Amino acid sequence: xxxxxxxxxxxxxxxxxxxxxxxxxxxxxxxxxxxxxxxxxxxxxxxxxxxxxxxxxxxxxxxxxxxxxxxxxxxxxxxxxxxxxxxxxxxxxxxxxxxxxxxxxxxxxxxxxxxxxxxxxxxxxxxxxxxxxxxxxxxxxxxxxxxxxxxxxxxxxxxxxxxxxxxxxxxxxxxxxxxxxxxxxxxxxxxxxxxxxxxxx
Amino acid sequence: xxxxxxxxxxxxxxxxxxxxxxxxxxxxxxxxxxxxxxxxxxxxxxxxxxxxxxxxxxxxxxxxxxxxxxxxxxxxxxxxxxxxxxxxxxxxxxxxxxxxxxxxxxxxxxxxxxxxxxxxxxxxxxxxxxxxxxxxxxxxxxxxxxxxxxxxxxxxxxxxxxxxxxxxxxxxxxxxxxxxxxxxxxxxxxxxxxxxxxxxx
DNA sequence: GTCTAATCTTGACAGTGTCAAAATAAAATT
DNA sequence: AATTTTATTTTGACACTGTCAAGATTAGAC
Numbered sequence: 001x002x003x004x005x006x007x008x009x010x011x012x013x014x015x016x017x018x019x020x021x022x023x024x025x026x027x028x029x030x031x032x033x034x035x036x037x038x039x040x041x042x043x044x045x046x047x048x049x050x051x052x053x054x055x056x057x058x059x060x061x062x063x064x065x066x067x068x069x070x071x072x073x074x075x076x077x078x079x080x081x082x083x084x085x086x087x088x089x090x091x092x093x094x095x096x097x098x099x100x101x102x103x104x105x106x107x108x109x110x111x112x113x114x115x116x117x118x119x120x121x122x123x124x125x126x127x128x129x130x131x132x133x134x135x136x137x138x139x140x141x142x143x144x145x146x147x148x149x150x151x152x153x154x155x156x157x158x159x160x161x162x163x164x165x166x167x168x169x170x171x172x173x174x175x176x177x178x179x180x181x182x183x184x185x186x187x188x189x190x191x192x193x194x195x196x197x198x199x200x201x
Numbered sequence: 202x203x204x205x206x207x208x209x210x211x212x213x214x215x216x217x218x219x220x221x222x223x224x225x226x227x228x229x230x231x232x233x234x235x236x237x238x239x240x241x242x243x244x245x246x247x248x249x250x251x252x253x254x255x256x257x258x259x260x261x262x263x264x265x266x267x268x269x270x271x272x273x274x275x276x277x278x279x280x281x282x283x284x285x286x287x288x289x290x291x292x293x294x295x296x297x298x299x300x301x302x303x304x305x306x307x308x309x310x311x312x313x314x315x316x317x318x319x320x321x322x323x324x325x326x327x328x329x330x331x332x333x334x335x336x337x338x339x340x341x342x343x344x345x346x347x348x349x350x351x352x353x354x355x356x357x358x359x360x361x362x363x364x365x366x367x368x369x370x371x372x373x374x375x376x377x378x379x380x381x382x383x384x385x386x387x388x389x390x391x392x393x394x395x396x397x398x399x400x401x402x
Numbered sequence: 403g404t405c406t407a408a409t410c411t412t413g414a415c416a417g418t419g420t421c422a423a424a425a426t427a428a429a430a431t432t
Numbered sequence: 433a434a435t436t437t438t439a440t441t442t443t444g445a446c447a448c449t450g451t452c453a454a455g456a457t458t459a460g461a462c
Contacts, residue, residue, distance in 0.1 A: 013440085013441090029318075029319070031319050034417080034419085035419065036417085036418075036419085044442090045441065045443075046419095047419095047421085047441080050419095050420070051441070052440095055419090056420090108314065111376065111378055113375070113376050116377055117230075117375070117377060118232050133379050152394055153391050153394070157388065157391045158391065160380060161366075161370070161391040161395055163369075164366065164370040164392070165362075165365065166369070167369040168364075168371075169362070169365040169366075169369065171368065171369065172368065175314050176317055177312055177330070178364070179361060179365075183361070187358065187362060187365070190354050190358045190359065190362040191365070193351075193354070194363070194395065195395065214409085214410090235450080236449080236450065236451085237448085237449075237450085245410075245411090246411045247411085247450095247451090248410080248452085249409080249411075251450095252409060252410070253409095256450090256451090257450065
């Protein structure tokens with residue numbers, strides 16, 4: 001237990017902030033996450049966080065970055081399993097959707113407008129995101145060789161397109177449009193069939 | 202020219218508001234659209250808009266609704282063309298992406314979190330969105346008959362999945378992730394190939 | 403021409419992100 | 433051990449946001 005309290009110096013503000021922010025995020029969404037409320041929750045004054053994160057934007061980037069790391073770790077662990085390539089891909093799709101569904105707020109941060117358009121992604125976040133995408137592309141290449149994904153185009157294009165599809169499904173789920181919770185499984189299954197090469201009967 | 206000024210009663214506030222709001226939206230994004238700024242632009246006091254729209258949310262819903270109407274009109278006009286079914290579908294995909302790309306802020310409103318998750322979609326907006334989707338499903342059914350889209354599943358599932366894919370691509374474009382402007386055409390092409398049934402050689 | 407309903411304004415409140423300057427404590431240096 | 437430097441944290445302030453309540457102004461109905 002590394003808990004020390006009531007001292008003027010908090011001792012571990014940076015990680016406390018990220019942790020508390022992640023909690024608020026999951027419970028109340030980004031809208032409920034304000035710098036002031038966050039500071040209050042950690043037990044520190046309004047502007048204290050600003051000495052560790054230049055911006056609210058930087059805080060959010062840090063959380064998103066952790067999300068990418070987590071997502072990549074999951075992919076990595078899946079890839080280390082001994083399993084048929086196709087089966088593995090199927091599992092990945094389910095895993096991806098599940099990640100987006102259970103960590104919706106983090107997912108939204110990772111790929112959402114708030115950081116990438118409205119805000120300014122940290123270079124460190126950009127790196128993490130690029131790396132995650134690169135890992136995906138490498139795997140796509142292999143999936144093409146294994147005839148799981150189509151080879152009608154470069155790994156980049158196939159990777160972009162298929163990932164865009166997964167992303168689209170995730171978004172609809174998260175935002176709750178045209179699609180409710182009960183449809184998840186059927187949709188995921190259908191998505192897999194669309195993405196994968198039709199079996200040569 | 203229906204311009205009348207300096208009268209206490211504006212005369213045509215409702216539509217003026219929507220119009221001005223749409224302008225701000227396109228130029229500065231949702232972040233730049235505040236009720237106060239909007240009122241100012243129209244030349245009216247801060248709270249005047251609140252007598253025509255209960256909420257900022259309601260204003261946004263109105264804009265989004267107009268977007269759905271526009272989108273549906275475009276689909277309708279495309280459907281009335283005499284053209285091979287497949288070709289028509291291809292054109293639709295291009296058209297869809299182009300809509301999302303040029304009207305990004307409206308598109309974001311139509312399908313984004315701000316209204317559907319954070320806010321509360323107007324029942325009138327819900328209707329418009331549902332109808333747009335239903336029109337799409339009807340067409341999907343026909344596309345299946347024409348062997349343009351796969352028939353491995355119900356029109357609902359195929360429609361949801363393929364639309365999710367289009368949506369995902371649009372989002373990546375809008376938010377600018379993993380994908381830049383130069384990739385649009387190639388990606389759209391690849392998306393079409395993924396979605397459509399492979400030709401039985 | 404008076405009354406009523408529609409429309410618009412002023413004032414106010416609580417909340418937001420964030421900057422500048424001052425306060426405090428810990429670490430480094432003498 | 434005393435002093436200086438650096439790392440932290442706080443208080444005060446500003447401009448901005450959405451929106452409510454109460455009052456002012458005007459248009460249309462009778």
